[in-house]
Amino acid sequence: MAGSLGPVSNLFSIVALAEPWKVVLQDGQILYFYEDSAWTLALNAVSLVLGVLANVSLLANFAGRVKYNLSQAISIGSFYVASVLLLAIIGAEYRTYLSMVGQGDDVQFSQGYWSAVITAVLYFLCGFVLTVNEIGHLRGYYPASFILTSSQRSLMIQILCIIVWLAGGGGVFARLQSYSYGDAVYYCDVTILTIGLGDLHPTRDLSRAIVLPYGLIGVLVLGLVVSNIGNLVISSSRERLALSRVERLRVRQLKRCDSDVTGRTNEDSFNLMREIHHSAKRIELWTLLAVRVVFFCIFWLVGALVFSRLEGWTYFDSVYFCSLCLLTIGYGDFVPTSPGSKSFFVLWSLMAVPLVTILISSLCETIIGSVVHLTNKLGDLTLKNISVPSTSDVSLVILRKMTNDLESRARSRPPPVLGTRTRILNDIDNDNNEVDKALLLINAIQGILVDLHAHRNKKYSYEEWNKLAHALDTQFDWLGADSPIRFPVDEPALLLRLYWNSLKEHLRNRRIT
Structure with missing residues (x-):
């Protein structure tokens, strides 16, 4: 979690540093920014450096380049300190904002401010999960190392590539299209995720020429991330849970058979063991599907609630908007316009990709798999005389x-x-x-x-x-x-x-x- 969320938090930290935190808007368009104070910029920059240091130390720990205890101390301390620094300047800027509103100034918080809020939360979350791991290590539950599979290593590198691609693309399109850096990152996010809301689009020939290879490469890297997430989720905890469930069913059946005075043959024991495996697999697949559906619905409906609050939409309109984005349809009839909703949309959409992937993988193994199996059986019955070898x-x-x-x-x-x-x-x-x-x-x-x-x-x-x-x-x-x-x-x-x-x-x- 820390290795995946760390680079994402760095992306929002870059937005928080690159874009001033207070802005004047008119019909959703930026009129001008209020420049941040020198100490705000300085603390913001220190927070970004600490966040990058924490991620570099964590990756070095994963690669075995730095000793576990030293890396943990650097990563946990840097994440917490970076979060505290951002929270301090967020509180100070909020007081300044209230003072300006009290004086009658037409001012709002920009994507820079809301990105800082998201960054502070993600930094704290990364530090917290690493602290939990360290406590487990001190209690003897975990070894003094992170034993990662090839899928986990590849996933972190691919997420880092996506974040670099978004951050770099934001800088390019901010200059070409005269967007703010937050809007440029939002535009790149919508492009790579193939949502295409249409509220921001290239207007210059050079921008149109660049967005074609940019979008193509971004979609390809995103496809690798989606594929790797699916494999990682399938192989991460499933094997251990399946073995535990099979063992519980085996012991239960063994006790039941031992108490059965009629006895059992050797072939009966073999068939019973086979049935235990089938039952365990069915329970596992349908349980995982139920859990993933619940998490997906929570993510979908809570996201709709946030957009409803930030944009002033009805809840039904927000659910409709989230549904179109999850399906990557993007009609463009509803688009985020406030700085807060744009910042939240970037985070929400990046989280939506793995959740949709995980849900689809469960559906393919259960409902869709059952339908495919049924159609194959029907095809064998009706077209068996003209079928070709597989x-x-x-x-x-x-x-x-x-x-x-x-x-x-x-x-x-x-x-x-x-x-x-x-x-x-x-x-x-x-x-x-x-x-x-x-x-x-x-x-x-x-x-x-x-x-x-x-x-x-x-x-x-x-x-x-x-x-x-x-x-x-x-x-x-x-x-x-x-x-x-x-x-x-x-x-x-x-x-x-x-x-x-x-x-x-x-x-x-x-x-x-």
Whole structure:
């Protein structure tokens, strides 16, 4: 969270420093700014430097370039101090604003001021989550390092790229279009998110020429962020939650079966373990969908409430506006006009992208996935006579053809002249039972290699697992703690390793020294 929100807070901090905090507006257009005092600019600049320092220290911690304790001290202290400095000058500027309003001046807070408010909140949030992590480390819950996956590292770099792209684009279009820096960042945000509200648009040929590659590159980088967020959310906590749920269901079923006087067969235990996995997956998918729908609705409706307050719209109009923005339609009949709503829109829209992505991924795995499965079944029933092989079927046919060609080519070669050692091996191979077992293992490995290529997610039947148990001269307790299907695993890879080890052990026992 801190690694993702830190660069976003730096973007708003740049807006707070680049744009004066008090402005005079007429019909939503800027007439002129009131210049900030020297001490306001100085403290604002110090806050930005501390915020950047906190993020650099945090990234260095993630990369292992700085010791954990030192980096944590720098990041947490810098985030808190930067937040306190901004809160101090926000309070002072608010008192100045009240004094000017009391004197009859027509003055409003600009996007610079509201960006400072957002920055102070984000800085404090980043410092808070790092403090929670540090407390967990001191209590022994977390190690003295951040162990990040490749998706997490990539996501932070991609978010940093988006923020740099927005900040740099804001500087370019502020100069070309004579926008304020806050308006320019708002314009770049609307462009990259493909909302296109139309309240700000390029009016010069040079601006139109620049916005085409700018928007294209921004959309591509945003697509990478969206894809990475989806993968990160799917893989971050799902695996651990799924394992925990499967284990609870397994223990519950094991106690129930132990108390059942009728007993159960080995195949019943296998089928029951399979059903536990299916039940756990269904519960997980629908629970995650419900949680994400609730969070999405809260985000959507609370955002509409904020826009209603800031813009003076009815609540229905605000919900309508948020819906169009979430769907990236952007008719332009409702657009944010006040500085506060524009600043909030930038933050809200950047948060909307991951939330919509997460919701869509859940819908694809549940409702949409069920509809697709149903249509595929109907298609198989009605169009089965004219269907063509799928990609996996074609790959399977090619793999089998290549295997047969190689085997026939090997059989057509003349047998090599073998020495005494070969004759000894031939004498040993006369033991038909040993040969049959070796052939059984080889044939099983050959079939699993095909599954690894064309059916990677295959779940093997009870008979196939029983054949493995026979080859290993063992027996599995399918509901027990040593069950090979106790947790979700890549079964083709697992069976391949077990068969391969069994073949090596068999050949090692038959080796002639």
